[in-house]
Amino acid sequence: MRALSRRLLALAVVAMPAVPWPAQAIDAAAIARQGNGKGAAPCIACHGVDGAGQAQAGNPRLAGLDAAYLQKQLDDFASGARASAVMRPTAGALSADERHALAVYYSRLPLPRSLARPAAPVPPADGLGARLATRGDWDRDVPGCVQCHGPGGVGVGAHFPPLAGQPAAYIAAQLRAWQQGTRHNDPLQLMQHLSAALNAQDIQAVSVWFAAQPLPAAGTP
Amino acid sequence: MKHVLPIAGMLLGLAVLAACTPQPTATAPAATMAPSKIATASTATTAPPRFTPPAETAIPADPLGEVIRAGRAIFTDTPGHAGAYVGNGLSCSNCHLDAGRRADSAPLWGAWGMYPQYRKKNGHVNSFGERLQGCFEYSMNGKAPPLDSPEIVALETYAWWMAQGAPVGVKLPGAGYPKVGKPPQPPDYARGAAVYARNCALCHGANGQGQQVAGRDVFPPLWGPQSFNWGAGMHQLDNAAAFIQANMPFSRGGTLDAQDAWDVAMFMDAHERPQDPRYTGNVEETRKRFHDTPMSLYGTEINGHMLGEPGRGR
Numbered sequence: 131m132r133a134l135s136r137r138l139l140a141l142a143v144v145a146m147p148a149v150p151w152p153a154q155a156i157d158a159a160a161i162a163r164q165g166n167g168k169g170a171a172p173c174i175a176c177h178g179v180d181g182a183g184q185a186q187a188g189n190p191r192l193a194g195l196d197a198a199y200l201q202k203q204l205d206d207f208a209s210g211a212r213a214s215a216v217m218r219p220t221a222g223a224l225s226a227d228e229r230h231a232l233a234v235y236y237s238r239l240p241l242p243r244s245l246a247r248p249a250a251p252v253p254p255a256d257g258l259g260a261r262l263a264t265r266g267d268w269d270r271d272v273p274g275c276v277q278c279h280g281p282g283g284v285g286v287g288a289h290f291p292p293l294a295g296q297p298a299a300y301i302a303a304q305l306r307a308w309q310q311g312t313r314h315n316d317p318l319q320l321m322q323h324l325s326a327a328l329n330a331q332d333i334q335a336v337s338v339w340f341a342a343q344p345l346p347a348a349g350t351p
Numbered sequence: 352m353k354h355v356l357p358i359a360g361m362l363l364g365l366a367v368l369a370a371c372t373p374q375p376t377a378t379a380p381a382a383t384m385a386p387s388k389i390a391t392a393s394t395a396t397t398a399p400p401r402f403t404p405p406a407e408t409a410i411p412a413d414p415l416g417e418v419i420r421a422g423r424a425i426f427t428d429t430p431g432h433a434g435a436y437v438g439n440g441l442s443c444s445n446c447h448l449d450a451g452r453r454a455d456s457a458p459l460w461g462a463w464g465m466y467p468q469y470r471k472k473n474g475h476v477n478s479f480g481e482r483l484q485g486c487f488e489y490s491m492n493g494k495a496p497p498l499d500s501p502e503i504v505a506l507e508t509y510a511w512w513m514a515q516g517a518p519v520g521v522k523l524p525g526a527g528y529p530k531v532g533k534p535p536q537p538p539d540y541a542r543g544a545a546v547y548a549r550n551c552a553l554c555h556g557a558n559g560q561g562q563q564v565a566g567r568d569v570f571p572p573l574w575g576p577q578s579f580n581w582g583a584g585m586h587q588l589d590n591a592a593a594f595i596q597a598n599m600p601f602s603r604g605g606t607l608d609a610q611d612a613w614d615v616a617m618f619m620d621a622h623e624r625p626q627d628p629r630y631t632g633n634v635e636e637t638r639k640r641f642h643d644t645p646m647s648l649y650g651t652e653i654n655g656h657m658l659g660e661p662g663r664g665r
Contacts, residue, residue, distance in 0.1 A: 256408070265407070265449075265450070266449070268448065268449040268452065268453050271602060271604075272602070273448075273449075273601060273602050277569070277601070278554070278569070278570075278601070280564040280569050281564060281565065281567065281569075284564060284565075285564075286562050286564055286569045286570070287562050289553055289554075290569075317553050318550065318553060318600055318603065319603075320600075320602060320603070323602065323603060324602060
């Protein structure tokens with residue numbers, strides 16, 4: 131029995147280089163750690179070993195995000211539908227199967243413990259950021275962000291990513307990108323349309339508010 | 352017949368109820384109408400002025416203000432604050448956007464001054480409180496809170512507060528949903544399905560069941576057991592088309608043309624949903640008594656299925 135399995139294992143090892151492997155055999159964790167050896171940089175260099183992102187640099191959390199959302203972003207980076215000087219070459223160097231594997235991998239990572247308690251204090255409930263996030267400003271046709279991104283910005287499904295606990299610099303940069311048209315891969319042009327109504331002060335306030343929202347307990351994405 | 356405060360559920364499961372710290376009344380903008388303008392509005396010759404409800408920060412920090420805020424809380428998270436009377440996951444604010452403040456979204460300030468009102472739906476004069484009870488029975492597929500219950504009193508107080516300065520008995524611009532003209536072609540299920548897939552499925556899901564997070568609707572179900580029932584105003588094609596064209600897709604109101612709005616309203620309302628509470632035991636008879644209008648698909652056959660037939664959609 132044991133000998134047989136050893137022989138099978140040997141066979142598998144011999145066969146490995148010759149046979150193209152199906153997607154599930156891609157070691158997404160290894161790519162995340164080391165890159166894929168074909169030009170894709172290691173994800174952890176910017177998104178952290180646990181996928182928590184880097185608040186200072188404005189690099190977003192990936193751990194626990196929806197797999198379909200992550201895959202769409204990777205695919206869009208690769209095709210150029212979403213512009214990014216860093217992510218375009220990185221995603222472009224990944225095969226479609228690798229992008230899929232990485233999206234699934236990051237979606238399954240637990241919420242990093244480091245994000246369970248926000249670094250910054252939560253801004254006041256009657257401030258501009260809270261108001262825009264929870265109520266919106268309907269005089270400008272702007273609904274509250276949480277009305278699509280979920281209570282506290284926890285994220286909803288494949289199209290409304292979490293905002294809670296994302297770096298304020300990242301949220302603000304995305305809002306500006308929607309506004310300036312440099313990001314335009316949103317369904318129904320919802321974000322391009324909404325961001326056009328915001329001013330610099332709005333963007334700053336709402337980004338800081340979401341960055342300070344607590345995430346659900348670690349380990350429960 | 353006036354469609355003031357039509358009912359039922361669509362987009363938008365919630366508006367998070369962050370604890371709000373109101374400013375003193377004096378610092379906040381008050382209702383915008385000067386008394387002279389109100390006088391003008393009451394004459395039939397001039398159009399009534401546009402009404403702007405008081406800012407939310409103007410809710411007073413006193414016992415009255417507490418009830419106003421309780422009303423707002425019920426309005427924006429109805430299952431969370433009036434759960435005993437709600438039979439689905441919908442909230443009032445699903446169909447009355449911006450917590451009931453939004454013009455052309457059947458705002459509370461446009462409804463308050465129109466009651467008491469004779470309603471064909473039940474054949475007698477309804478107080479505002481009774482009208483709210485109807486929302487619970489039909490749109491929320493629940494049961495009516497008693498007129499003197501804290502829930503009804505809070506909702507009335509919230510509506511009253513929002514309508515301060517508005518004329519009584521005047522249909523204000525922005526009240527109700529703006530009627531959509533007849534479409535070039537009769538509403539069509541297949542075209543509606545295509546409109547739905549393009550514009551609505553993103554939030555409400557391909558199956559119309561909305562999207563939930565932590566047991567709460569973020570995007571409300573449009574049909575099926577967790578949606579409004581066959582007695583709700585939104586099951587009528589004209590109401591649904593009007594709401595949709597003015598307010599959907601969420602934050603992109605006014606982008607669908609009349610044909611699209613009617614087609615997608617028809618698609619939504621041709622799906623099964625909870626039984627009309629006035630059901631007599633017989634679909635045909637119930638249709639004759641309560642749905643005898645081309646605006647209701649109840650008791651009609653769509654794609655080989657008789658809508659309203661017991662045992663479907665509950």
